[in-house]
Amino acid sequence: xxxxxxxTPAPSTGGGLPGLRDVARCxxxxxxxxxxxxxxxxxxxxxxADTHLLRLPAPADxxxxxxxxxxxxxxxxxxxxxxxxxxxxxxICNGDIGPHTxxxxxxxxxxxxxxxxxxxxxGLPFVAVMTRSTSPGKIALIEREGGRCELVEDAGEVYAxxxxxxxxxxGHYLDxxxxxxxxxxxxxxxxxxxxxxxxxxxxxxxxxxxxxxxxGTGGTSATIGRYVRYRGLPTRVAVVDPEGSAFLPSYAGDPxxxxxxxxxxxxxxxxxxxxPSFVPGVVDRMxxxxxxxxxxxxxxxxxxxxxxxxPSTGTNLYGAIQLALEVRAxxxxxxxxxxxxxxxxxxxxxxxxxxxxxxQGLDHRPYLAELDDAWxxxxx
Numbered sequence: 001x002x003x004x005x006x007x008t009p010a011p012s013t014g015g016g017l018p019g020l021r022d023v024a025r026c027x028x029x030x031x032x033x034x035x036x037x038x039x040x041x042x043x044x045x046x047x048x049a050d051t052h053l054l055r056l057p058a059p060a061d062x063x064x065x066x067x068x069x070x071x072x073x074x075x076x077x078x079x080x081x082x083x084x085x086x087x088x089x090x091x092i093c094n095g096d097i098g099p100h101t102x103x104x105x106x107x108x109x110x111x112x113x114x115x116x117x118x119x120x121x122x123g124l125p126f127v128a129v130m131t132r133s134t135s136p137g138k139i140a141l142i143e144r145e146g147g148r149c150e151l152v153e154d155a156g157e158v159y160a161x162x163x164x165x166x167x168x169x170x171g172h173y174l175d176x177x178x179x180x181x182x183x184x185x186x187x188x189x190x191x192x193x194x195x196x197x198x199x200x201x202x203x204x205x206x207x208x209x210x211x212x213x214x215x216g217t218g219g220t221s222a223t224i225g226r227y228v229r230y231r232g233l234p235t236r237v238a239v240v241d242p243e244g245s246a247f248l249p250s251y252a253g254d255p256x257x258x259x260x261x262x263x264x265x266x267x268x269x270x271x272x273x274x275x276p277s278f279v280p281g282v283v284d285r286m287x288x289x290x291x292x293x294x295x296x297x298x299x300x301x302x303x304x305x306x307x308x309x310x311p312s313t314g315t316n317l318y319g320a321i322q323l324a325l326e327v328r329a330x331x332x333x334x335x336x337x338x339x340x341x342x343x344x345x346x347x348x349x350x351x352x353x354x355x356x357x358x359x360q361g362l363d364h365r366p367y368l369a370e371l372d373d374a375w376x377x378x379x380x
Contacts, residue, residue: 029099030098030099033098033099034092034093034098037092037097037099037122038089038092038093040121040122041085041088041089041118041121041122044075044085044118044121045085048074048075050195050199051069051070051071051072051073051074051195052069052070052073053067053068053069053070053195053196053199053200053337054067054068054069054070054307054340055067055203056068056305057305058378058379059379062378062379063328063332063333063334063378064324064327064328064333064334064335064336064378065203065204065205065334065335065336066320066321066324066335066336066337066338066378067200067208067335067336067337067338068307068313068317068337068338068339068340069192069195069196069337069339069340070340071192071339071340071341071342072309072340072341072342072343074114075117076110076113076114076117076141076145077110077113077141077342077343077346078110078113078114078268078341078342079110079192079220079268079339079341079342080110080111080113080114080268081114081117082184082191082192083111083114083176083180083183083184083217083219083220084111084114084115084117084118085114085118086180086183086184087105087115087174087176087179087180087183088103088115088118088119088122088174089183090179090182090183091103091172091174096172097124097172099123100124101124101171101172102124102125102126102127102166102169102170102171102172103115103119103124103125103126103127103171103172103174104126104128104129104162104165104166104169104171104172104173105127105128105129105162105173105174105175105176106128106129106130106158106159106161106162106175106176106177107128107129107130107158107176108130108131108134108155108216108267108268109130109134109135109138109139109142109267109268109346110138110267110268110341110342110346111176111216111217112126112128112130112138112142112147112149113138113141113142113145113147115128115147115174116128116141116142116145116146116147119145119147120145120146120147125148125171126145126146126147126148127147127148127149127150127162127165127169127171128142128147128148128149128150129149129150129151129152129158129161129162129165130149130150130151130152130158131151131152131153131154131155131157131158132151132152132153134149134151134267135267135346135347135349135350136349137345137346137347137348137349138267138346141346150165155263155271155272156263156272156273159177162175163175176217176219176277177217177218177271177275177276177277178275178276178277179277180217180218180219180220180222180275180277181217181218181219181222181223181276181277181278181279182277183219184219184222184223186222186223186226186227186230187226187227187230191223191227192220192223192224192339193211193224193227193228194227196208196211196224196337197227197231197233200335200337203335205333205334205335207233207234207235208235208334208335208336208337209235209236209323209327209331209334209335209336210235210236210237210238210320210323210327210336210337211224211228211235211236211237211238211336211337211338212238212239212240212316212319212320212323212336212337212338212339213237213238213239213240213316213338213339214239214240214241214242214266214268214269214270214312214315214316214339214341215239215241215245215247215269215270215271215275215278216268216269216270216271216275216312217275217277217278218247218275218276218277218278218279219277220339221237221239221279221282221283222277222278222279222282224237224282225237225279225281225282225283225284226279226282229282236284236285237282237283237284237285238283238284238285238286238287238319238323239251239283239285239286239287240269240286240287240288240289240315240316240318240319241269241270241286241287241288241289241315242264242265242266242269242270242288242289242290242291242294242312242315243264243265243270243288243289243290243291244261244262244263244264244265244270244272245261245263245264245269245270245271245272246258246259246261246271246272246273246274247270247271247274247278247286248286248288249261250280251280251283251286252286258273258274261273264291265291266291266294266311266312266315266351267310267311267312267347268310268312268341268342269312269315287319287322289315289318289319290367291311291360291362292357292362292363292364292366292367293314293315293318293364293367294311294312294314294315294318294351295311295314295351295357295362295364295367296314296318296365296367296368296370296371297311297313297314297315297316297317297318297367297371298310298311298313298314298344298351298352299314299364299368300314300317300368300371300372300375301313301314301317302344304372304375307340308343308344308345309340309341309342309343309344310341310342310343310344310346310347310351311347311350311351312341312342313338313339313340313341313342314351316338316339316340316341317338317371318367318371319338320336320337320338321371321374321375321378322374323336324336324378325374325377325378328377328378
């Protein structure tokens with residue numbers, strides 16, 4: 001941590017009140033750098049337009065609209081761009097990041113790509129700690145942004161290794177899994193929830209029945225869940241969870257299931273432990289999605305709509321279509337919003353590869369048939 005200069009007594013300016021103990025801790029050069037860094041991050045944000053809210057093509061009279069917030073159009077190609085910017089700003093404004101601080105974080109890939117981007121923007125070194133199973137495409141993107149990757153065998157190791165590396169280099173552990181829910185201003189300030197509702201204002205149904213997201217840190221569901229409560233909106237928040245994740249067993253009250261979790265094959269969501277940023281009290285419902293169904297969601301979007309998204313988007317879509325079916329059955333019509341988290345090219349050798357899927361025992365074809373049938377019923 002860049003702590004600035006050591007505390008020293010402030011000199012007397014004369015004419016003051018007696019008896020005061022005045023200790024100043026101020027390094028003018030660091031404060032100047034902080035102002036520069038915040039302005040630089042703000043300028044970068046202003047160069048980027050907001051991400052699109054896409055409605056899945058359907059007949060004009062389709063009773064349920066399904067929308068995808070396309071977070072893949074951020075400069076670093078994923079939903080995690082928002083989080084990384086918030087984490088870096090949080091560290092700067094807390095006094096934890098200065099002009100010579102090495103940034104370190106534990107990540108499954110996409111957050112680290114975005115953090116490396118912001119570190120390079122500020123001229124700071126960045127180290128990402130992740131498992132060896134992380135897709136080579138993501139590792140290459142981190143390195144392209146100037147970051148360094150520290151690979152470990154087990155997903156449960158990433159936290160301690162990242163903390164240790166930050167301490168060894170007198171750096172700052174960004175700790176996305178703890179700080180995601182607190183680094184983002186959930187009341188507004190252009191967070192993802194505010195953006196979604198702003199973009200829906202001219203739609204036939206401007207207040208969706210459900211917003212469906214996955215949980216990696218838990219920060220996105222925390223932000224959206226808090227926002228809809230703060231605004232008094234009836235929208236409910238559903239979290240979809242892949243196989244191997246600790247979130248769903250914990251939410252269901254099964255502590256043994258969350259302890260035995262291995263972590264997810266779907267990068268970006270699902271964790272081997274319940275992360276501190278996951279706030280179950282603002283989640284209205286959780287749905288467990290098989291990994292083969294996540295792959296089917298990817299292929300459904302690509303085959304039917306030409307939208308080439310990653311597997312976590314497939315997880316989101318599978319849950320969103322299930323809830324859309326329920327909305328139609330229960331109230332005749334409505335709308336559901338979910339997220340397009342990143343693009344499929346990051347998974348060219350894994351979830352986007354049919355041979356890899358079959359080698360992993362993931363036959364997505366039955367789930368793809370189910371999605372085709374569900375879509376036919378939704379749009380009939």
